[in-house]
Amino acid sequence: MNLVTMGLTDKILNDFNTVKTSDDLIIGRVALEHKRMYRVWTEQGEVLCEVSGKFSFQSHTREDFPAVGDWVSLKPRFDEGRGTIYAVLPRKSKFSRKSAGDTAEEQIVAANVDTVLLVNSLNENLNLRRIERYLLLTWESGANPVIVLSKADLCQDITARLAEVEAIAYGGVPVIPISSETMSGFEKLEDFLRPGKTVALLGSSGVGKSTITNRLLGEEKQLVQEIREDDAKGRHTTTHRELILLPNGCILIDTPGMRELQLWESADGLMETFSEIEELSSQCRFRDCKHKDEPGCAVVKAIEDGFVEADRLFSYNKLQKELAFIERKADKRAQSEERKQWKQINKQMKQRKSR
Structure with a gap:
């Protein structure tokens, strides 16, 4: 595997050398994560990893753990096809949302992404308010957003729909209508799908992300379900986030459809999305x-x-209120975590004194 093709840069190498504590540690990139197990790409091949005990003990939030797209320092055991992760290298970008449910916890959807393709369907499911949410989180992530309007062949009045979307795409965000049936518009995506670059496909369930992935790969890698005539929303088929190497050397991250997209600390993204x-x-x-x-x-x-x-x-106004609410909950959670941490430290000190 050629890690340079997968986005390895001099800065990432310097970061790795900074945290490298022994010669048997190597650099790799997290290609898939499932229940704290990580499939990692390395120069010598793919290994299945878990984090070290010390790493796990020192990690207090989900943000501290590896995410798909992360560069990590690991000790491989190639004869077993396994390895241990000791550090996550600094992220240049991360697309995050609030975890589902009544909690103030961050969920990193993808890390070290250059461009986020925000896929929205041009059928009856097009939702401008949802697009604003995706734009907000993308600007906050540090990646560049591109709005991709799929299923253009199903749109009755594409000119009017394009005008609606372009009216909210401030900051020069590209808006590209495509059709996976006729392959129209795919040539306009080529500027963003460059070797060594990482592109994430994000969108709601059933907007056609898996079909787009298959068209870019030139093979049926992702399972696709047809949209029923009585169900314009479609059904999501991708069940996990995963790095996919395209034939031209670009890294693609396909993600499961998001039924819920709650904001996460996106004050700067709010300014970009609603710049006017x-x-x-x-x-x-x-x-x-x-x-x-x-x-x-x-x-x-x-x-x-x-x-x-x-x-x-x-x-x-609605998104501002939502962000303020999340910030208040996050502050309370941080205070609670700090109290737990001090209790643990005091408990360890008492145990040492009693020995």
């Missing part, structure tokens, strides 16, 4: 303007003049 509202806010008469009924509100005036859609402001 952020810019107008600086022109409001009051610095703490809520953009409701305050005099001299530049945002409300832009909506009244037809320059900004009212739905955009509604979505902006």
Whole structure:
């Protein structure tokens, strides 16, 4: 395996040499994760790994553990096809969301991604508010977003739909309609699918990510289920995140469809996604303007003049409240984790004194 083709750079090598503590440690990239077991690509081949006991003890949150796309330092046992991970190298990007359920915990969907292809279907399931959420999290991740509108052959009025999406794609985000049936639009993806680059496919269930993966691979690697005529949403078929090496040397990460996309610490992403509202806010008469009924509100005036859609402001306010709620829960969780950590330290100190 050629790790340079898989995205290895001089900076990653320098990071590895910084944490390398013995000559029997090598560098690898996490290709698949399942229940704290990791399939890792190395120069000498693929190994199945778990983290060391010390690594596990020192890791307090899910963010501390390896994720798909991570570069890691590991000690391999090639005769067994296994290995042990001792460190995760610094991430240049990470696409995260809040874990499902009533918890304030981060779930890293993919790490060290250059471009995120946000796949949305051009059938009845197209949802502009969902696209805004994906854009917000992508900007926050450190990767570059590209909106891919799949199933263009099923769209009755593609011009109108494109205009709707382009109206929320601020910051020069590319919007590319494609059809896996006719292969139209795929040539426009080539600029982002370069050797050594990592691209993640993200989107809801049934938008066609697995079909896109198969078309890019030139083979039926991912299982695909047909969309029923009475079910425009389709069904997701990918069950786990995985690195896939494309024929041209680009790394593709296909991900399971996300029925739930909750935000995770995305204040900077909010500014990028709603840049027109952020810019107008600086022109409001009051610095703490809520953009409701305050005099001299530049945002409300832009909506009244037809320059900004009212739905955009509604979505902006809703996401702001959601982020504030997550931040409050995360603070409480951090305090709780710190108390647990000190209890553990005190317990160990008492045990040592009693010996």
